[in-house]
Amino acid sequence: MSRLGYGEEIRWRRVEKYRVNDMLFTARANDETVITAGSSAEGLVCVHESDLDRLFVLNNVLCVEDGVDIHTIPTYIEVFRMDTFAYPGHCRMLLERFTFTYCASIYKALCLDGQGNALLSSKLFLDEAKHRYNGELPKKRTGPALTVFTGGGSTFDLVFAIRCQCPGILQRWAQRSRYWPPPNVVQKVVSSESFLCPVGCKSSINEHLEWRICFNIGETELVHNLNGTQAKEYVILKMIVKEVLKPNNKEITSFVLKNIIFWQAESNSPSMFQERNLIRWLHDALKTLRTVLSSKQLPYYMIPERNLMEACGLQDQQQRKWVADITDMIEEGPRVILRLPRIRQAIICHPEPLLWFSRRRMELELLELEYMNRHVQCMDEDSEYDDTDIILQAIYWRQSQILWEVIQRMFIEGSAVNDRDSDEIKRRILM
CATH class of the missing domain: 1.10.1410.40 (Poly(a)-polymerase, middle domain)
Structure with a gap:
């Protein structure tokens, strides 16, 4: 498993690189925090093995559980109250405090419940939020996620989310009798941010009004442990x-x-x-x-x-x-x-070829992760990047060297390949 790219060293290197990538994208965003979630944040997939899951969290909106004092929350933040009269693990969002910070995704998604309360519709919010993304148009929707092209045929799943404070739910989880995780990790999870994602339960008659309560950061911490x-x-x-x-x-x-x-x-x-x-x-x-x-x-x-x-x-x-x-x-x-197939091939493969390939696969992936972050650093305000950057050029040159070594070995062992296949070979190595 370690030779196939699931060892502890590469796992933690991935985690570190995605954290840096989140900080770089967040610094470029106006009023959102970018958070990598899922297997990429956990370090348990190769860089192109699966779609990248990303949360785009609105900074000036917060939903709180009953019992949370909203007077402790800065006045520039729009506040909603969690109404948990919904399918378990979901809630409705009741407007508690209005601000004049304009956000189309919020105001165009408000609706009345017939009793004088303003509710935030998850369906309307998602319909409005997708227009905030300036890249390619989403190709499909899965639950709260919009699958977006990033170029080169790759995609990532984009989820717009709202922060929430739900100490009661987290405390009930923390108080369970357990062998794992240890108390210090339990405290980290309880202290981590929680989110509401715009999707209701499919079997609920109020699906369009419900929001799913998510603990992406806490769950990532659990996987890390x-x-x-x-x-x-x-x-x-x-x-x-x-x-x-x-x-x-x-x-x-x-x-x-x-x-x-x-x-x-x-x-x-x-x-x-x-x-x-x-x-x-x-x-x-x-x-x-x-x-x-x-x-x-x-x-x-x-x-x-x-x-x-x-x-x-x-x-x-x-x-x-x-x-x-x-x-x-x-x-x-x-x-x-x-x-x-991957494990079977690794078992059948002689130790020397597997070790040779594993070392090059790991170096190629680390270079790809470094390229991912440097690419963001070289972007201008129009999302154009300077491809003459000396570090980008050095990364590209070293990747080309590794791929040429792989192509040469494949040719010696009887595969019909040439240097024009390098992009496809790189894609397959990093899957």
């Missing part, structure tokens, strides 16, 4: 879903798998998660996934009242097939990992 064995188990579980089960409509998401790992970690002593027990814990997670699919029930780790499989769209025939497939995988024992 998984040990190496738990992190690799999570990665392998995602590989199994992607390459063996192959869901077409997000019936099983990475978020579902992450919650399975969280519940497993909370319920068992950290000392039990040793490298020699990796397959045992993988089988345990597969058994849980089988139960989740059979029952269509999985409590959200942060708010257990919310069922993550609610309205997931899982059909009966697909459900039966996946339950049977997972049963077969469990019965295979350790050989289940041979179903995964």
Whole structure:
């Protein structure tokens, strides 16, 4: 797993680079904070392995839970009150304090509830918020996310969000009896920012008014505190879903798998998660996934009242097939990992070629992450960048050297390639 790009060193280098990238983009934004979320923020995917998930958080808007004193909040901030009379894990947003800081995404999304209260509609907010993005037009919408082209065929998922203060919800989570995470990490999660994302529960009659309560930063902190064995188990579980089960409509998401790992970690002593027990814990997670699919029930780790499989769209025939497939995988024992092409190829590959490739893959990815940040630093106000920058040129030159070494070795070993294939080879290496 480490040779394939899932070791601890590269994991933390990714985390560091994306944090820097967030700071660079936030510095360029007018009234938003940019936060990388999901697997990229967790450091558990190669740089182009999956779409980049990003939150764009409005700076001058805040929603608070009942009991929070709004007089402690600066007067320039628009304040809403959380109405949790909604599907668990969701809320409605009631306007509590009006300001004159104009924000079209907010004011055009306000509506009345028939009782004199102004509500912020998640649907209208998302319709307005997407016009704030100055890049390419979104190609599709998935839940609260707008999938946006970034050039070169790559995409990222953009989610506009609003900060919220919900100490009551976090304290209920913190007070649970658990083996994991340790108290200092629990305190970090409780102290981290929470958000409301513009999406309601699909089975709710008030879906267009509901907002999902999210703890992206806290959940990223939890993933960072998984040990190496738990992190690799999570990665392998995602590989199994992607390459063996192959869901077409997000019936099983990475978020579902992450919650399975969280519940497993909370319920068992950290000392039990040793490298020699990796397959045992993988089988345990597969058994849980089988139960989740059979029952269509999985409590959200942060708010257990919310069922993550609610309205997931899982059909009966697909459900039966996946339950049977997972049963077969469990019965295979350790050989289940041979179903995964990348792991199978790594096992079959001789140690020397794998080590040679691993070193070049890691250097190429680190250069790509550095290029990502330098590219932002060289942008002007019109998002044009200076491609003559000496550091950008040095990164490009070294990447070209590495790719030429790979092409030469492929040619020697009988592959029909040439230097014109370098862009495609680079894309495949970093996936």
